[in-house]
Amino acid sequence: MKIAGSIALVTGANGGLGRAFVTELLKRGAAKIYASARDGASLTDLLLSAQDRLVPLVLDVTDPDQVANAARTASDVTLLINNAGYAAFQGAISAPNMTSARLEMEVNYFGPLAMTRAFGPMLANSGGGAVLNLLSMLALVSLPMAATYSASKAAFLSLTRSMRAELASQHTLVVGVMAVQTETSMGINLPTPRMTPLEVVSDALDAVEAGTNEEIYAGSLTRGAFQAFSADPKAFQARMSTRLPQQA
Ligand SMILES: NC(=O)c1ccc[n+]([C@@H]2O[C@H](COP(=O)([O-])OP(=O)(O)OC[C@H]3O[C@@H](n4cnc5c(N)ncnc54)[C@H](OP(=O)(O)O)[C@@H]3O)[C@@H](O)[C@H]2O)c1
Numbered sequence: 001m002k003i004a005g006s007i008a009l010v011t012g013a014n015g016g017l018g019r020a021f022v023t024e025l026l027k028r029g030a031a032k033i034y035a036s037a038r039d040g041a042s043l044t045d046l047l048l049s050a051q052d053r054l055v056p057l058v059l060d061v062t063d064p065d066q067v068a069n070a071a072r073t074a075s076d077v078t079l080l081i082n083n084a085g086y087a088a089f090q091g092a093i094s095a096p097n098m099t100s101a102r103l104e105m106e107v108n109y110f111g112p113l114a115m116t117r118a119f120g121p122m123l124a125n126s127g128g129g130a131v132l133n134l135l136s137m138l139a140l141v142s143l144p145m146a147a148t149y150s151a152s153k154a155a156f157l158s159l160t161r162s163m164r165a166e167l168a169s170q171h172t173l174v175v176g177v178m179a180v181q182t183e184t185s186m187g188i189n190l191p192t193p194r195m196t197p198l199e200v201v202s203d204a205l206d207a208v209e210a211g212t213n214e215e216i217y218a219g220s221l222t223r224g225a226f227q228a229f230s231a232d233p234k235a236f237q238a239r240m241s242t243r244l245p246q247q248a
Pocket of ligand 1: 082
């Protein structure tokens with residue numbers, strides 16, 4: 001689908017990749033962008049960049065009432081970008097409790113599930129449209145220092161594949177974006193070198209425009225990591241398994 005003339009909704013639009021999505025969507029000629037965030041005030045500077053095409057929306061993807069309200073308000077969306085995410089960077093066993101693990105599943109799995117269920121019917125009405133899901137290489141390989149985040153992204157990858165199959169009959173494209181460490185608030189917890197948000201976002205939106213109805217590997221670092229993973233998945237996992245959570 002073409003980005004020019006599209007009507008997009010970006011979750012977590014105040015974050016590193018979220019802001020880059022909004023900026024790049026504007027550059028590529030999106031007609032309207034619902035920039036959503038939990039805290040509306042965090043969008044103030046972003047909204048100044050294109051007041052005529054940006055619509056702010058308060059949206060916590062874990063809140064069913066706010067998701068329903070977003071679907072009512074943004075009923076003309078043709079491109080849903082499930083970008084919001086949360087990573088506690090904790091171990092599975094060493095974390096003090098399971099609160100963060102549950103929150104990761106709420107934000108990274110149940111959130112995009114709720115959003116796609118709410119927005120699916122309106123995408124059908126627009127002739128198909130597209131859903132773009134921000135996954136992670138950690139959906140394919142487990143990083144013990146972000147154990148429960150990895151598990152939540154693996155769940156999201158599985159969900160993405162089922163969504164793609166279910167939405168195919170209404171011609172909705174479902175693009176899953178794999179990415180490795182990127183320079184954002186979340187990414188600063190990961191090793192250098194890191195990709196720029198623009199590199200990830202450009203490849204993701206190129207995939208939407210090319211009609212790539214599958215997972216893509218965004219950015220050169222991600223493609224390098226995927227090559228190494230594909231060459232020897234066990235060796236790749238063994239390397240990741242050396243990165244253990246920090247002990248208190
Ligand atoms: N950075 C990386 O290295 C990397 C690599 C692979 C994949 N990803 C994925 O890329 C996506 C964007 O992350 P980022 O790197 O841009 O990190 P970020 O700068 O920390 O942004 C995360 C965004 O998600 C929002 N968010 C968290 N919980 C939410 C909720 N319940 N409802 C709505 N929004 C919520 C945050 O909003 P608040 O400001 O309100 O917390 C923030 O806008 C995530 O899905 C992440 O898993 C990132």
